[in-house]
Amino acid sequence: LLSEGSEDDVEQHDVMAGHEKMNKLDAEGINRCVQCGICLPHCPTYIETWRETSSPRGRLRLMREVNAGKLDVLSPGFTAQMEQCLGCRACEAACPSGVPYGLLLEEARSLIAETRSTYHMMPLFDPSHAFASLFGNVDRLRRFLRMVRIYQRSGGQTVARESGILHILGLAGAESLLPPIPPAFFDARDITVTPKIQDARPSVAFLAGCVMSTIFAPTDYATVRVLTALGWPVIIPSAQTCCGALHAHTGDLQGARELAKRNIIAFESADADFIVNNAAGCGAALHDYATLFKDDPEWSKRATDFSGRVRDISELLAGHITKDQIGLFHPLSLRVTYQDACHLAHAQRITTAPRQLLEMIPALTLVEMDEAALCCGSAGSYTVTQPEMAGNLRARKLANIHSTNADIVVTANPGCHMHLRAGLHEVGSSAGIIHIVDLLDASLRGLAPDDVVAQARK
Ligand code: SF4
Ligand code: SF4
Numbered sequence: 001l002l003s004e005g006s007e008d009d010v011e012q013h014d015v016m017a018g019h020e021k022m023n024k025l026d027a028e029g030i031n032r033c034v035q036c037g038i039c040l041p042h043c044p045t046y047i048e049t050w051r052e053t054s055s056p057r058g059r060l061r062l063m064r065e066v067n068a069g070k071l072d073v074l075s076p077g078f079t080a081q082m083e084q085c086l087g088c089r090a091c092e093a094a095c096p097s098g099v100p101y102g103l104l105l106e107e108a109r110s111l112i113a114e115t116r117s118t119y120h121m122m123p124l125f126d127p128s129h130a131f132a133s134l135f136g137n138v139d140r141l142r143r144f145l146r147m148v149r150i151y152q153r154s155g156g157q158t159v160a161r162e163s164g165i166l167h168i169l170g171l172a173g174a175e176s177l178l179p180p181i182p183p184a185f186f187d188a189r190d191i192t193v194t195p196k197i198q199d200a201r202p203s204v205a206f207l208a209g210c211v212m213s214t215i216f217a218p219t220d221y222a223t224v225r226v227l228t229a230l231g232w233p234v235i236i237p238s239a240q241t242c243c244g245a246l247h248a249h250t251g252d253l254q255g256a257r258e259l260a261k262r263n264i265i266a267f268e269s270a271d272a273d274f275i276v277n278n279a280a281g282c283g284a285a286l287h288d289y290a291t292l293f294k295d296d297p298e299w300s301k302r303a304t305d306f307s308g309r310v311r312d313i314s315e316l317l318a319g320h321i322t323k324d325q326i327g328l329f330h331p332l333s334l335r336v337t338y339q340d341a342c343h344l345a346h347a348q349r350i351t352t353a354p355r356q357l358l359e360m361i362p363a364l365t366l367v368e369m370d371e372a373a374l375c376c377g378s379a380g381s382y383t384v385t386q387p388e389m390a391g392n393l394r395a396r397k398l399a400n401i402h403s404t405n406a407d408i409v410v411t412a413n414p415g416c417h418m419h420l421r422a423g424l425h426e427v428g429s430s431a432g433i434i435h436i437v438d439l440l441d442a443s444l445r446g447l448a449p450d451d452v453v454a455q456a457r458k
Contacts, residue, residue: 025104025107025111029100029104030060030064032097032100033099035057035061038094042091043091044374044375048396053081054081054084056101066108082105082108083386086375086389087105087106087249088342089342090342093346102284102288102347103291106253107253108251109249109250110253111251137242141210141211142185145215152181173383173387177418177421179458182214182217188237188240193234201231202273203272204227204272204273204276205236205267206235209282210243212278212279216414220278222438222440222441226440230321231325239262239266240262241263243259243277243285244256245281249379256285260292264289264299274309276313277311278313278412278437279413279414280342280348280412281380283311283312283347283348284344284348287310288307289304290304290306312353312412314353314436329360329362329440329443330443331361331443332363332364332449334365334453335406336358336365336410337366337367337369337406337410338358338410339372341415342373354436358410362443364443367405369400369404369406374393376393376397376420377392378394378416378419378420379415394419397423398423398429401431402429406431407432407449408431408433408434408439409433410436410439412437421433430457434456439452
């Protein structure tokens with residue numbers, strides 16, 4: 001099995017870029033892999049292909065060969081595998097040897113980008129970097145989404161869809177991902193929202209996120225409502241910026257560090273006990289700041305302090321909710337299933353807290369789907385760069401969702417939300433999808449189940 005990668009998929013070169021970049025990847029991390037194969041049944045691309053090179057073990061072997069200078073870093077087999085990997089980190093969570101797979105993947109992608117740049121081999125258009133550039137710049141993203149809002153509301157979207165032009169331009173898949181853009185975005189201002197019930201809670205500073213504060217702005221407003229309803233004073237630092245997740249995932253570690261520094265400064269000024277976020281991908285990136293600066297004496301301690309205060313919203317709420325507060329939740333007679341976002345379940349190892357919160361809602365039935373923690377195929381720009389694998393994984397996820405007969409799928413990550421929402425619409429499913437915070441907010445406000453389903457189907 002292990003020889004498959006080097007013979008079938010991987011071009012080997014004697015003297016090329018790989019030699020010059022020897023030992024750029026964390027050799028100690030790679031060498032922790034004892035090739036036991038325990039991670040293989042957890043890997044979505046392996047499950048879909050049954051190919052060793054598309055498994056974590058196979059990819060680690062390729063990294064080892066690049067590090068040793070036996071394999072060119074720009075060989076098609078290596079670059080293809082680094083691109084096909086979803087970065088879901090299910091392998092990392094399953095690995096008994098502690099292989100830091102997520103970090104190694106980011107280093108490998110960074111090495112590829114750096115080598116391409118050195119040899120002036122950058123592709124004319126790189127969708128991953130275009131995504132990071134758009135979604136990683138809050139002002140640019142907001143300008144773009146205001147135009148999308150006009151496109152959606154002016155009738156332009158209907159014309160474009162019915163005319164077939166989106167298919168001709170190859171934009172149909174990407175266009176279908178965008179939900180209706182809300183009329184107003186969530187603005188991070190230097191304000192503290194004080195709860196009505198003062199319960200001597202520690203304070204939280206809220207990271208509003210790029211996609212969350214725009215496409216999912218209502219969820220950000222709901223997050224502040226839920227926190228304050230449960231007694232948390234919420235500080236919203238205005239100097240915050242993108243978490244840098246997309247930059248890191250595409251290998252732009254320097255770009256990720258620049259954004260991380262701005263957030264560290266912004267949240268130090270806020271001086272809150274916790275830094276809370278509501279997007280699994282952002283939360284994982286914020287936790288990784290400590291690793292991002294591990295070799296930087298000036299920033300290492302500040303980054304470690306920052307990461308130590310980061311909490312996902314479900315983790316924070318489930319860990320501090322009191323018996324009296326459970327009484328604040330109104331019944332919601334709904335059948336729901338929970339989709340584990342990879343960067344919550346695997347990167348942050350948070351799987352129990354969201355389920356505990358759902359079970360606190362009276363009259364709500366939680367039905368577990370098969371393979372709840374298997375990646376849905378979203379993964380940042382993956383739907384654009386690897387449409388076939390993204391589509392296969394989504395079809396698999398939709399089948400598992402439908403077998404639960406749930407009214408609503410609950411998730412905690414905008415990427416999964418958009419990808420699955422588009423899939424549910426495409427197959428004409430009656431099931432909707434909602435962020436866990438929106439469901440908690442609906443219960444706290446006493447909304448009717450039908451209204452919640454209608455919201456989730458939009
Ligand atoms: S589980 Fe860990 S040690 Fe075993 S093959 Fe996978 S990465 Fe290597
Ligand atoms: S990150 Fe996900 S897709 Fe990539 S090797 Fe690990 S389990 Fe497989």
